[in-house]
Amino acid sequence: MTLKYLLLPLIFLASSHAATFVIEAEKEPQGSVKSDTTCAGGAFVVAADQAYQPVFKATLPDNLPSKVSLYVRRMGAPVQLKSVTTGKQSEIAWDWSKPGEFSWCKMGPFERSKLGESIMLIRGDAGSSISIDSVVITDETNPDLESLLPPLPPLPIQVDWTKPGQKISRDHFGLNVFSGFNPEIANHPKYLENLAYMNPGILRLHYGGMVDDATKNPSAWVDYKNQCWLKERVLAALAPMRDLPSRLILCINTWPAWMDQDKDGRLDLNQHDAYAAFCADLVKIVNAPDAGKPILWWEITNEMDDRYHKRFFEEKKPDHLNELTDIYLKSSTAMRKADPRIKTGGPATTNSYNMDFHRRFIAATAPMLDFYSMHLYVTGSRSASDSDIFAKSDSPAWPLTSVRSMLNDISPDRKIELLMDEYNINWDWKQEDKRMKDWRSAVWDAAFCVSAINAGADGTAAWNECDGAYGKTTRDHVRRPAADSFHLINSLLPGVSVPAQIDTPKSSGLRVLAVLRPDGKKALLLLNTGTRPRTLTGVTGKATMIRQEGMTAIKLENMISLPSLSLALIEAD
Incomplete structure (x- = not known):
């Protein structure tokens, strides 16, 4: 893979027949730049709440492949992709989702000629905020977008096994x-x-x-x-x-x-x-x-x-x-x-x-x-x-x-x-x-x-x-x-629930259900419905995980790594 960042002068990192370009929103910001160590370039842009206004602009490199897809990491309002050639804008595509956390949305694939000299993203109507982290342009079929982001810190699971709550059946x-x-x-x-x-x-x-x-x-x-x-x-x-x-x-x-x-x-x-x-x-x-x-x-x-x-x-x-x-x-x-x-x-x-x-x-x-x-x-x-x-x-x-x-x-x-x-x-x-x-x-x-x-x-x-x-x-x-x-x-x-939490915003997609079973054993259901892998600490025992790759049994020693869109059933020690 050829990976190039367009925030700074182009940096050659690897080579193959595929090419991937990362364009940071803060390169040509269409709003306020906010620091965030979890974002691709350590920052993102919060766009103004004005309907149908540009939230991202970028001039495209000359050496783009003949057919590419765009992956936009954003949260908030829907966005429209436009091409710009000699000042003339042309509508290309919409993504109507309204993610509550930073998520990748795919647009394309498109012929290179359709994208023009530069591209812009236009927000939908007013009423919901929109933040842009970066745009990835690639000819890869399944790009490893996660590798472009810094890892997230581990989070502890907090469970109080002494306070039984409602019946879980x-x-x-x-x-x-x-x-x-x-x-x-x-x-x-x-x-x-x-x-x-x-x-x-x-x-x-x-x-x-x-x-x-x-x-x-x-x-x-x-x-x-x-x-x-x-x-x-x-x-x-x-x-x-x-x-x-x-x-x-x-x-x-x-x-x-x-x-x-x-x-x-x-x-x-x-x-x-x-x-x-x-x-x-x-x-x-x-x-x-x-x-x-x-x-x-x-x-x-x-x-x-x-x-x-x-x-x-x-x-x-x-x-x-x-x-x-x-x-x-x-x-x-x-x-x-x-x-x-x-x-x-x-x-x-x-x-x-x-x-x-x-x-x-x-x-x-x-x-x-x-x-x-x-x-x-x-x-x-x-x-x-x-x-x-x-x-x-x-x-x-x-x-x-x-x-x-x-x-x-x-x-x-x-x-x-x-x-x-x-x-x-x-x-x-x-x-x-x-x-x-x-x-x-x-x-x-x-x-x-x-x-x-x-x-x-x-x-x-x-x-x-x-x-x-x-x-x-x-x-x-x-x-x-x-x-x-x-x-x-x-x-x-089945058993009785006990208080359990993961200290993170609800939008992260992490959820936990802790249960004290009738036989006195402890069980946990962990869910990662977010877009990024997460590491959780404070749990030891036998786990069965369901993820994209299938169902896997693993032994835990005070830590579990949950891929995006996965669950784990744990018999805790």
Whole structure:
């Protein structure tokens, strides 16, 4: 690699067929220069908060390769890349991410001719600050950007093992069953082996086509000809799961098509009682005396808030929330009559941030509500940067804290459980976001769950156990890295949390969960969701690390080095 710094006269450091140029933002500063020993040149530039103004300028060297990519180390507002030739500016590309810490964003590759004589970066609109460290221009496919930065100092982990706190259970690291509605899949030995391996405390059984016509869909459970449940298929799918050491929550997500004659997406008003009876019939089938271990937790409806609550662009229109609460109350009553042992909850909201919906639904249903459930995905774009989506792994904090307080206020004498029972990175499954399949899923899920635990969730369930886009295992039952993280966490972490911290800003991406296990042993979950490797001190024991290179077992002696986007499960001495 040929590495050249353009802050000072060009310095020849190495040679190969590749060329890399580093341009420091302070060479031609477009704002205030701030010293920072963690930055590439020991400083960065804070640009003025003025919309669509230059935040970086640089004249390009004559000897750039014919095709290059740009890597911009920045934090804050989005940036646009422009080329400049004889004073004329041309727009080239945008990076829309808003990283909360210094992160590298890639632009390109571009033909050299497209970049002109010089380049500039233009900030997006005003309202968020932006800081620029440096820009790297290279023809390398995978440049070692980390080698351009000075190492960060070690940080101590501080744990007080004498102060037990909240219970940490396998419920906090649960899963959704999606593929298992098909009896052929549910009874596959490898499928069951993988569920047992991941060992989730909660298994939420949810499939969007559950009430479709069973003659057209092998995973559907409804006989449309006779307008009833297809008992044989229901029992065949559930049989192998009943004896798993998990709390099964069976979601009746919606109603069959014949109950929505006007096709408006809402249950016809004259069908509320019929739907309640339909739900009760499923309880009778599933929990019949000869059916096996009963399923005691039931969820009524899935993601109906958008259909029944007013949309933000229809603020003045009346909503139909009273219909949804009526559906819940009638269904819960009928289902409990069918089996008084069961508990019911819902409504599995699409929008975790809609406090008006939460408040009104809970207030109307609280006496019949055993758990309240919400869902959360953080992006609809696979082009969203890693820095952005990992920063959003803390997204459940505010809605869960707010709804937990709401539940306590509305039901002060009886606890209503709070579940984040569906979550993942990207809500658009068609994009097949690879981050939900590789090692990043393992790290992101764990970070999300730690945030949910700290916010008061009684349980979570990741989407999902087995499929092509989201699954912790593939359709062919091959385990992905997240399957290993669920196995490790659910094997090592159940116990009682104790105070633990790493003295660093939240934006660094370092997180720790320390647990005192029932057997008296100590366990730690360490996460680095930041962009840089970090070294932590004060921990000794056996560790298993999941990182880009795979899963590795290591022995610790008072120190651990965590690569960017990695986790470690530690049995501490």
